[in-house]
Amino acid sequence: MPSLLLRPLARTPRQVQRDAVDVDLDDGRRITVQRVRDPRARRLRLSVDERGARLTLPLRASLASGERFLHEHLQWLAAQLDRHPPGDALAAPLLPGRTGTLPLRGETVPLHWRQARYLRIERDDAGVCVQWPARASDAALRRALRAFYEAQARADVGRWLPAYLPGLPRAPRQLRLKVMSSQWGSLAPDDSLALDLALVLARPSAFEYVLVHELCHLLQANHSPAFWREVEARFPAWREERDYFHRQGRSLKAMLRTLLAG
Structure with a gap:
């Protein structure tokens, strides 16, 4: 990834500042690049991952120098963006006043x-x-x-859960919504249910499948054939939702990271 070293100032504030800039690529695409002014940064740095494009600037770097650096590396940027599926960078950072x-x-x-x-x-x-x-x-x-997404997710779970409680030995002890790096849900030994907050970004049927999957661990604390029979009985279309997560899961988690952490 391109970078340009700059000498740090003797004293710098510690607050990270974020905004975004729209850039036109040579192939006609217009993309949004997140611009981050980071007191820990020592160089101009352009990177691309599942969250999209990101330009990091040290505090002493001017916006003009950042813009020049960005435009000097547009071909590299386009090539890197082509390596990610189209859905990987759908969410732009949430910025005050930006519709x-x-x-x-x-x-x-x-x-x-x-x-x-x-x-x-x-x-x-x-x-x-x-x-x-x-x-x-x-x-x-x-x-x-984050509070908004948590409220929306709890509303969804509250709407679905009563239909699945009959036939279970007990209800989950509590529900926690977390930002998970790889898992979509888990059931602790004390029957506490944890779900990935990124599920609220997914299509509702996929979210509901993960809920059913974890509830079935109240019956079978494993992934044995007996467990999958319990899932099948309650959610026959589970394979379609599993395939959906294989296609979209990485993008969903990346979007949530972008929105909540910048």
Whole structure:
């Protein structure tokens, strides 16, 4: 990945600053590059992963130098983006006041902003509304987005769970929503259920399958043929959802990381 070393200043603040810039590639594509000014960075650095394109700038680097560096490496950037499936970079970082869309339940939902006294994110007739106080920080925005996604996920689980409780020996002890690196869910020995928060970005049937999968571990604490018979009896289309995660899982997790961590 391209980089350019710069000498650090003697004293630098520690806050990471983020914004985004749109860039036109030579093949006609317009992409969004996340721009991160990081006090720990010693060089201009351009990288591409599942979250999309990212330009990191040291504090002493000017925006103009960052723009020149970016345009000098457009061919490299295009080649790297071609290595990722189209779905890998669908989510742009959530930036104050920037309209667009937000991934939710397998769709992209319109996102809009409204000035308010308190920071809050909620569904409305137009999509998703961010009620935004003028002095709110980027960190507060990401916390509010996580709270919004958690509320949406709990609502989904609360809607599905009652239909699957009959026939189970007991209900899960509690539900925790976590950002998981590889798993989609787990059931602890004390019957605590953990689900990946990225599931709320997936299509609802896939989310529901993961819930059923983990509930069946209350009956069979393994992945034996007996376990899969329990899953089959409750969710016959489980293979389709498993295949969906094989195709889309990496992208879903990357989108959540981008939105919550930048």
